[in-house]
Amino acid sequence: MIREQLKSHITRAIQAAQAAGDLPPFEIPAFTVDHPRQANVADYAVSIAMQLARIAKLPPAQIAQAIVKRLELEGAATVELAGPYINFRLSPQYLTKQVSAILDAGKQWGNIDIGAGKRIQVEHGSANPTGPLTVAAGRNVVIGDTLANALSAAGYDVQREWYVNDAGNQIRHFGESVYARYAQQLGRDEPFPEDGYKGDYIGDIAKSIIEVDGDKHLSLPRDEARRTLGKIGIDAIMDSVRASLLRVGIRHDNFFSERSLHESGQFERVLPILREKNLLVEYDDALWFSEDGSPIRKGETRKPRHDSTDAPAETDEVVNDNKGAVQVVVIRSPRVIAEPAERPTYFASDIAYVWNKLVLRGFDRAIYVWGEDHQGDVPRLMAVTKALGLDANRVVLLIYRFITLMRNGQEVRMGKRSGNIVTLDDVVDEVGADATRFVLLSRTIDTKIVFDLDLVKKQSDENPVYYVQYAHARICSILRKAAEEIGESRLEIGSKLPGEISNLKSQTSLYEHPSELALIRKLLELEEVVDLVATQLQPHHLPAYAQSLATTFSAFYRDCHVLGEAPEVTAARLRLVRATQATLANTLALMGMSAPEKM
RNA sequence: GCCCCAAUGGCGCAGUGGAUAGCGCGUUUGGUUGCGGACCAAAAGGUCGGGAGUUCGAAUCUCUCUUGGGGCACCA
Numbered sequence: 001m002i003r004e005q006l007k008s009h010i011t012r013a014i015q016a017a018q019a020a021g022d023l024p025p026f027e028i029p030a031f032t033v034d035h036p037r038q039a040n041v042a043d044y045a046v047s048i049a050m051q052l053a054r055i056a057k058l059p060p061a062q063i064a065q066a067i068v069k070r071l072e073l074e075g076a077a078t079v080e081l082a083g084p085y086i087n088f089r090l091s092p093q094y095l096t097k098q099v100s101a102i103l104d105a106g107k108q109w110g111n112i113d114i115g116a117g118k119r120i121q122v123e124h125g126s127a128n129p130t131g132p133l134t135v136a137a138g139r140n141v142v143i144g145d146t147l148a149n150a151l152s153a154a155g156y157d158v159q160r161e162w163y164v165n166d167a168g169n170q171i172r173h174f175g176e177s178v179y180a181r182y183a184q185q186l187g188r189d190e191p192f193p194e195d196g197y198k199g200d201y202i203g204d205i206a207k208s209i210i211e212v213d214g215d216k217h218l219s220l221p222r223d224e225a226r227r228t229l230g231k232i233g234i235d236a237i238m239d240s241v242r243a244s245l246l247r248v249g250i251r252h253d254n255f256f257s258e259r260s261l262h263e264s265g266q267f268e269r270v271l272p273i274l275r276e277k278n279l280l281v282e283y284d285d286a287l288w289f290s291e292d293g294s295p296i297r298k299g300e301t302r303k304p305r306h307d308s309t310d311a312p313a314e315t316d317e318v319v320n321d322n323k324g325a326v327q328v329v330v331i332r333s334p335r336v337i338a339e340p341a342e343r344p345t346y347f348a349s350d351i352a353y354v355w356n357k358l359v360l361r362g363f364d365r366a367i368y369v370w371g372e373d374h375q376g377d378v379p380r381l382m383a384v385t386k387a388l389g390l391d392a393n394r395v396v397l398l399i400y401r402f403i404t405l406m407r408n409g410q411e412v413r414m415g416k417r418s419g420n421i422v423t424l425d426d427v428v429d430e431v432g433a434d435a436t437r438f439v440l441l442s443r444t445i446d447t448k449i450v451f452d453l454d455l456v457k458k459q460s461d462e463n464p465v466y467y468v469q470y471a472h473a474r475i476c477s478i479l480r481k482a483a484e485e486i487g488e489s490r491l492e493i494g495s496k497l498p499g500e501i502s503n504l505k506s507q508t509s510l511y512e513h514p515s516e517l518a519l520i521r522k523l524l525e526l527e528e529v530v531d532l533v534a535t536q537l538q539p540h541h542l543p544a545y546a547q548s549l550a551t552t553f554s555a556f557y558r559d560c561h562v563l564g565e566a567p568e569v570t571a572a573r574l575r576l577v578r579a580t581q582a583t584l585a586n587t588l589a590l591m592g593m594s595a596p597e598k599m
Numbered sequence: 600g601c602c603c604c605a606a607u608g609g610c611g612c613a614g615u616g617g618a619u620a621g622c623g624c625g626u627u628u629g630g631u632u633g634c635g636g637a638c639c640a641a642a643a644g645g646u647c648g649g650g651a652g653u654u655c656g657a658a659u660c661u662c663u664c665u666u667g668g669g670g671c672a673c674c675a
Contacts, residue, residue, distance in 0.1 A: 032615065047617050050655065060655085084655095085618070128675065170675050286673055330673050346675050375603055376670045401604075401669080443612070446604055448668075450611085463637090464623070470637050478634050485634095532615080544613065544622080551622090554638070563634045577634095599637075 001112060001527045003033040006044055006077075006088060013070035014048075022066040026055045042080065042087030043521060049084045060084030095520040096510045102523060102579040110526040110586045114534065115156030121357060122148040124369040125245070125252065126163035129234045130174040130197055131421060133244040136371070136414065138424040139403050139449065142440040142592070144369040145250045146539040147398075149590045154534035159363070162252045163353070166234055167259045168346060173197065175230025179222070181206035182229055186215050199421060205233050244424050248433045249592040258349045266360070267352040270388070271331075274351075279387050280331070287331045289347070291383045329380045350377075351384050358390050367396045367537065375399050398537060400445035406452040431456045434593040438465040441591055442543045464547050469596050471550035472588070475581045476597040478562055482574055485563060510572040515559040519576065522552040523583045530590070539591075546587045553580050 010031075017023040031048040049064035056063055064086050068079050076094040080087040102109045124144020127137040145160065152158045165171070176193040181203045183190035196202075209217070209232055217225045238255065245251065261267050274280050278293040331348045357366040370377070378397050385392050405412040405422055414421050427436055435456050442464075443449055456463060511517055529545045532538070562573040585595040 032617095034615065034617075036618065037614090037620070038618075041618070045618080047656095050617075053655070082618075130675095165675065168675055284673080288673095345673075372604080372669055373675095374670090378603080399603080447612075448605090466637055467623095470635080473637090474635055481634055536615090540613085547623080557634080558639060561634065599635090 001531065002090070002524060003044065003528065006033045006046070007031070009071060009073060010046055010048065010067065010086070013067045013072075016070035017066045020070070022069065023052075023058070023063065024056050026052070029055070036085075036087070041082070042085075043077070043090050044088040046086045046088075047084065049086065053084075090521065090524075092511055092517060095517055095524075098520060098524055099511070099575055099579045102582055103575060106582060107586065107589075109582050110530050110590070111153045111155070112527050112530055113155035114531060115151065115154045117155065117157050118364040119159070119362070120151055120156045120365045120367060121159045121161055121361075121363040122151065122367045122369070123161045123163055123357075124148075125241075125250075126165065126369075127241075128165050128170050129237045129241070130170055131199055131237065132201060132423045132425070133241045134414065135405055135422050135424050135427050135451065136402060138248070138427065138436065139400055139440045140369050140371060141245060141250050142248065142437050143398070143400055143445060143539055144367075145592055146437075146441055146542065146590065147367065147369075147533070147537055149592065150530055150533040150539065150542070153530050153590060156534070159254065160252045161254045161256055164234070164238065164255050164257050164259075165346075166231075166257050167262065167349065171230055171234070172226075174233060175226040177202050178205055178209075178229045178233040179217075179226040182209060183218060185210060186218060188218065201237075202233075205236050208236065209233075244428075247425065247428050248437055256353075258353070261349050261352040261356065266356060267348060270352050270355045273388055274384075277387065289329045289331050289351070289380075289384060289387070291387065329384075347377075347380060347384075350381055351388070354381065354385050354390070354395065355388055358385075358394055363394075365394050365396060367398060369398050369400065372399055372401050396537065398445060401448045403440070403449040403451045406450060407454065409454075427451075427453070434469065435463070435465045437592050438468075438543055441539050444538060444540050464543070466599070468543075468546045468550045468584070468588070469593075470599060471553050472581065472584045472595045473597060473599045474557065475553070475577055475584070478577055479574070479581070480597075481563060482570075510568075511576065513560050515556040516573070516576060519552050519556040519580060522549050523579055525549075526583050526587060529587075533590075542587060542591050546584070546591070549580075549584060549587065553584075556580075 010033075011028060014023065014028055018025055029048075029051055031046065031051060033044050033046055036042050036045045049060040049067065052058075052063050053060045061081070061083050064081055064084050068081055068086060071079055073079065073088075075091055077088040077090045080089065105111075122144050124147075125133075125137060125141045127133065127140070133141075148158045148160050173193060173195045174197055177196035177198075180190045180192045180196060184192075185203070185206055192198075206229075209229065217229060220228065271280070274289060279290055281288045281290045281293070281295055283295070329347045330345055331351070354366065357363050368381075378399065381397065382392050382395065385395050405414070405427075412422055424436070430453055431439075439451055439456055440449065456465075511520065525545065529541050532541050556576075560573060562577055563570060565573070581595075588595045
């Protein structure tokens with residue numbers, strides 16, 4: 001990456017200046033290489049001279065001068081002093097060379113190696129397997145999948161996992177619901193459970209069970225039949241979930257069963273770690289995790305640690321406080337103790353799960369993608385991670401805000417239990433997979449997305465999805481035409497260019513027009529974007545970049561004719577167009593979108 | 600009450616402690632006999648919610664207040 005290179009050049013220059021006595025000895029502090037806000041000022045800027053002013057006890061401008069004096073950039077960039085700022089402008093020769101580098105890298109262009117093969121797990125999706133994949137879950141999987149793509153491009157060894165919540169109360173309700181529909185369809189007068197799932201898909205599942213198994217489950221004891229049908233139902237749901245995921249280009253490496261944590265005994269083996277530290281507390285017939293091991297007393301409300309007054313409130317409940325408070329969470333309720341393995345709390349599973357991820361499977365980092373409804377669970381997972389003796393920095397919890405779906409100018413209300421759901425499939429049917437992914441990625445995860453179906457469906461300039469893809473299609477059109485006119489056989493990314501064009505590689509200053517140079521600069525940003533997304537875990541930078549890239553290409557397209565110019569100009573511009581195509585296609589691929597050749 | 604997140608042109612949003620705060624939509628005015636007009640250019644539009652602090656330097660960090668959203672189950 002250019003930034004890294006500039007950084008090490010600066011560092012070496014400072015050291016050289018120190019060795020020569022132009023700067024006093026000191027340890028070089030951390031500094032950054034920035035893009036100036038005004039692009040016409042410079043490509044990159046370094047403001048380290050201001051940071052050093054105090055340390056070196058010299059005026060910033062003088063420090064900057066001393067650094068610049070020792071800079072050796074080998075023609076890659078020109079340096080300009082602007083007071084205390086050291087500004088860099090990449091040279092046309094350097095930029096020209098980068099076009100070749102991009103073409104050589106092809107589909108690998110944009111890949112960097114900040115991950116150094118470290119193992120990261122991205123857990124995303126993980127919606128309850130009690131119904132089809134909803135649009136709400138769509139944001140989860142699109143964020144997770146895109147991050148996984150970016151992390152992979154950044155050199156991490158990434159595993160994509162879906163946590164199947166196949167234990168607990170909701171699953172019991174689900175099993176009861178399937179059983180009720182099953183029995184009803186076989187003519188029995190079975191009441192539908194009050195907490196049941198009312199969606200039509202439950203009836204469909206029951207119907208398909210009847211087709212395969214007939215009425216044989218009716219002869220079983222009711223509880224057993226409910227459990228059996230629940231399991232069959234979950235399998236059916238997960239099959240449909242996988243099919244829906246595939247439609248938006250998402251494939252998980254692993255589906256991890258919550259139930260397995262208990263059935264394999266992993267949970268029971270982790271518990272003693274907490275017990276030895278006296279962090280398990282009995283209270284009111286239940287088993288609790290208490291972050292500081294303090295007892296739980298009736299009528300107590302937990303206060304933040306720093307609150308020394310500590311006057312017990314008059315409430316009859318224990319509050320699960322968030323950060324800054326002592327975490328106190330129930331692990332096993334009396335019901336669970338009475339009926340082990342059937343209904344552990346979600347938190348009980350979380351304990352074993354984080355242990356499984358970090359210790360048994362040894363991921364360097366575990367990223368969880370959670371909806372905002374789980375925001376309150378963050379502190380307790382962090383607390384128990386620390387209690388297990390694990391480095392909390394290895395656990396990253398990303399909390400995204402929900403989406404609001406709009407149709408005909410009205411909000412579409414959803415609820416899985418009521419059966420009033422809009423599935424991801426519905427939305428994909430309506431606006432397409434690419435638009436769905438783009439919209440769900442386009443904002444920071446902290447921002448609520450209003451997904452207006454009518455607006456997204458409009459393939460207009462109000463919709464950036466098509467603007468980006470249009471740029472790619474237009475490039476393909478130019479290349480098709482070039483193939484006819486110049487006789488290039490096939491212009492795929494990564495394929496070698498025919499002789500006449502590739503011979504021009506060695507020339508140094510092919511690109512001179514400002515729009516050409518601006519486009520190359522924009523292409524080079526891809527590595528920085530991958531770095532940014534992977535480091536900050538913020539996928540929204542990708543759609544922003546894609547749009548900006550498309551805009552920059554449009555300016556080039558307007559200013560620089562490709563075909564019908566002097567042969568060497570056409571050849572050079574074709575190479576640039578191809579490099580743009582590669583960059584755009586790779587960016588779209590990171591977002592899980594297609595790069596259409598025609599629209 | 601406690602916790603989390605947000606507040607930036609008319610609307611929707613970017614913004615990495617650095618120079619004159621950007622982008623899209625909308626508005627106004629222009630542009631195409633040319634490789635795809637699903638296009639492009641220019642202009643207008645900002646006390647970055649209020650206040651204090653840290654810093655050579657704050658939209659960005661800290662504190663505080665205000666407003667809005669969400670979370671605080673022996674549910675998942």
